[in-house]
Amino acid sequence: MRAGLEPAVTGAVVASVTVFDERSLRRHDGPSEDFIDRLTGATLEGAVRRGKFLWLPLADTDVVGSRGTGVTQSLAGLPHPSVRLPHPSVHLPHPSVHLPHPSAHEAVVLHLGMSGQVLLRDRRTDDALTRIRLELDHPVLGPLRLNFVDQRIFGSMSIDALVPSGDDRAAGLGSDSRLIPAQVAHIARDPLDPAFDDRHFLARLAGKNTTIKRAMLDQTLVSGIGNIYADEALWAARIHYDQPTTTLSRPRAKALLVEVRAVLSRALGEGGTSFDAQYVNVNGASGYFSHSLNAYGRQGAACPRCGRPIVRDQFMNRGAHYCPYCQRVR
DNA sequence: AGCGAGCCCTGCGCGC
């Protein structure tokens, strides 16, 4: 989603905002009028991600001299290979957009929850269950529509202050900025982040008095891993979901981290995991990773490694899928 | 600290 949004939102001006359901602003500190007022007319500077949170920094508008100075962001190479934007006929050789100085102090923050989608459309296209809509004017691509769709409304949009992330590394993927939305500051880096610190993670993991899957799903320890990718990485590393972290050896923990990265990389390469039309990219296309699952959702089916049946346990009010033969507590 | 329960929601598939 980040990769798909980046070329469409960078340099775009928010022409109008429509909130169809205020419940999607649960994490916005203020009424919908506030969200609309602050966003309307704003220029989006890019698309940045940490774990499952995405944010679009807003160019400062009330800082004298901040607009139109300095940075030129190249949009050459548009569109992203996996992205088909609504206006493919717009073709400019090596287009570029002059952006304000990247000193944004606010951002639009998005989380998809369980059932959220962000769909890039032309100005005529509606999507069922659209909760919030942004009409964008992009300097190269022209008029666009961003539909935030969410069946269960566990996801959200909000405007949040950008605060220092605490170290001198980029706060997320997609920007060099060290600023992070306040509501995302407690979220750990994800294992694909170049600034992810393996040693720091392994030390914190070893110091926890819990079990491994619970730790993997703890977004303040490591982010970006949900129920599917936890089960898949544990299967690949042959580790039982209820293995105590205190007895998980460092070599096995390191091997698990390797498998987490492999699973996340492959899933991103295949566009994510789609069981239905719920999980789609910005064009509404489904990912293919569901065809690559070895454990998740495969209870009763043969383990691809040993042929014995995969089992599903109730765990943390969710399912834990594993092979009782390959994955044992030890 | 860690953990379980509960909550925020809708829609789908299944069994009866």
Added chain:
DNA sequence: TGCGCGCAGGGCTCGC
């Protein structure tokens, strides 16, 4: 065919 139930990719708060 129709209904009720269980289930679903997440994250947060609360009380123990």
